[in-house]
Amino acid sequence: MPTDQKNYKKVAYYPGCALEGTGHAYNRSTKAVGKKLGLDLVEVDNWNCCGAMEVKNVDPKIQTYLSSRVMSITANEMDMDVVMAPCNGCYHNLKKAEYELANDKESAEVVERLSKEAGHETYKAGQVETIHALDWIKHTIGEDGLRERVKNSLSGMKIANYYGCMYTRPRHIFPEKDAGPGSESTYRPHFMDDLLEAAGAENVEFPLKTACCGGAHTLSDSDMSTKLVLNILRAAEESDAEVIATECPTCHTGLEMHQIRAEKTLGVKTSVKILYFTQLLGLALGLKPRKVGIQENISSSTDFLKEKGLA
Amino acid sequence: MPIHEQSLIRPENLTTHEEKIIDGIDVSGHWSTFIESRVVTDYNEQMEDEIAALPGGEFIHRCWQCGSCTNSCTVNAVNPEFNPRFWIYLIRMGIESELIRDKDIIWQCVSCNKCTYACPRDVYPEGVMKATSHWLELKGHTPQSPSAIFDEVCTDQIVDTGKIEDGRTLRRFMQKTGQSLLQDWIVAMIKQLVSHLPVSLLAKMGLSTLIAPRTSGWSGARRALKRYIEEQQTEQQMAVNPVVAGEEKH
Ligand code: SF4
Ligand code: SF4
Numbered sequence: 001m002p003t004d005q006k007n008y009k010k011v012a013y014y015p016g017c018a019l020e021g022t023g024h025a026y027n028r029s030t031k032a033v034g035k036k037l038g039l040d041l042v043e044v045d046n047w048n049c050c051g052a053m054e055v056k057n058v059d060p061k062i063q064t065y066l067s068s069r070v071m072s073i074t075a076n077e078m079d080m081d082v083v084m085a086p087c088n089g090c091y092h093n094l095k096k097a098e099y100e101l102a103n104d105k106e107s108a109e110v111v112e113r114l115s116k117e118a119g120h121e122t123y124k125a126g127q128v129e130t131i132h133a134l135d136w137i138k139h140t141i142g143e144d145g146l147r148e149r150v151k152n153s154l155s156g157m158k159i160a161n162y163y164g165c166m167y168t169r170p171r172h173i174f175p176e177k178d179a180g181p182g183s184e185s186t187y188r189p190h191f192m193d194d195l196l197e198a199a200g201a202e203n204v205e206f207p208l209k210t211a212c213c214g215g216a217h218t219l220s221d222s223d224m225s226t227k228l229v230l231n232i233l234r235a236a237e238e239s240d241a242e243v244i245a246t247e248c249p250t251c252h253t254g255l256e257m258h259q260i261r262a263e264k265t266l267g268v269k270t271s272v273k274i275l276y277f278t279q280l281l282g283l284a285l286g287l288k289p290r291k292v293g294i295q296e297n298i299s300s301s302t303d304f305l306k307e308k309g310l311a
Numbered sequence: 312m313p314i315h316e317q318s319l320i321r322p323e324n325l326t327t328h329e330e331k332i333i334d335g336i337d338v339s340g341h342w343s344t345f346i347e348s349r350v351v352t353d354y355n356e357q358m359e360d361e362i363a364a365l366p367g368g369e370f371i372h373r374c375w376q377c378g379s380c381t382n383s384c385t386v387n388a389v390n391p392e393f394n395p396r397f398w399i400y401l402i403r404m405g406i407e408s409e410l411i412r413d414k415d416i417i418w419q420c421v422s423c424n425k426c427t428y429a430c431p432r433d434v435y436p437e438g439v440m441k442a443t444s445h446w447l448e449l450k451g452h453t454p455q456s457p458s459a460i461f462d463e464v465c466t467d468q469i470v471d472t473g474k475i476e477d478g479r480t481l482r483r484f485m486q487k488t489g490q491s492l493l494q495d496w497i498v499a500m501i502k503q504l505v506s507h508l509p510v511s512l513l514a515k516m517g518l519s520t521l522i523a524p525r526t527s528g529w530s531g532a533r534r535a536l537k538r539y540i541e542e543q544q545t546e547q548q549m550a551v552n553p554v555v556a557g558e559e560k561h
Binding site for chain 2: 017018020021022046047048049051052053054055056057058059060061062065066069110113114117118119120165168169170171186211212214215216217219220221224225227228256257260261264265295296298299300302
């Protein structure tokens, strides 16, 4: 648990661009799970893109500004002090902006200048705490709370939990991680494992939890991304997993896309299913597949879920 | 054994002779392999400073060549020629011609930050890779990489509307890089998606590729960002190539 535990039962919700596009199923399932668990999400007003993975390559300070604007609205216009971002990219960028603003004078100056020119209040480090959807459920409901609420246990489902890059690296932007018992680990993250286990799943020993899917170059260097994704898919299958649970729209879509691309361009077929952890939790809590956007995924898992008695 | 990951001796500089006598001594065969010496005359003493002046390159001077970055690198595991430690060495030594041999792969860094996680000196090698590929482009050593084109497509869209819309990004990028949208894997993916997607969502997604989603109240931010980006671009060009940038301006 974070030391200065804020109340996460009602938080500002920052879906980000991907959740309005290819990551739609993640948006739907996150909201549905929140509602089912009695947690309140208030969407950030007039939010903008956090800078994604691309803006920092043009200029990292612009990314810091973009992310700071989201936090500024949360703090100064909505008067809230916690923002929850389910997308690893958004979560990472907001955390990074927080770090830069607290530690780098030049970034703070650029953000102040841009905020003034844009006509809104400047975000000041410390006004808002950014959390991931994993933190949100873990710290409000927790494993015990989930166990009590499970209607359709995921028992008998073998899951490889895939966290990706942006949730754990670089370490310095996540001061609350690696902070002793109960905190998340950047080396061996376990929050998703904990939650899905509470929902009844069997987590397999998966060595590529924090491997890179090549998401930054999913289109600009597709061959590289296909190779990296294929490593992940194969490792999951070799670990005996039936499902890869994801927590990021970029990773998720990357795995789905390059699963198809690997088959088309390299002739390598893998059949492991790819589902958002919120979809899995939702099903376990008794939500219908449609309610957690199963049909919005690119890869189809309906037959598999039927087999497991979840659809 | 990180430090041995890259040999400075190239295969083409190794020679053996079937039969050779030098000064009456027999130097034939494998046991007398010669390494042809190579002479570097074109040290670029500014190279480290130039790269350090670009975003991400700031801490290159801290590197002590431990090799942890290369050892942990995602792309290195796929292609051993991709070697951040070695490139940092070349940059700090100013051996420009050697660095340029790898100019077409440096941009392939996937920003996974495994190197940043492993680096004991907080060099932020990921940033150095980005600064280096940026530098190669600013210097005219390489055309804009696909990755840089993608960065630009996304950034332009964000500055303009406040948001990114996947469909538009895909279309613009494919157009700018001269690729077809009808590659069989893209077609297969879309077919698969459409086959089970609810019609209402399909309509919504189709609509958003036509009418881009926008952040309301964005015009002030757009103006501010445009002005700032212009300033930064001139500054970066000046840092790398003061003469050319100066001439262009006047
Ligand atoms: S960020 Fe780039 S250089 Fe660093 S480990 Fe990843 S791919 Fe390699
Ligand atoms: S950049 Fe860091 S990890 Fe890489 S060689 Fe230098 S000191 Fe070691």
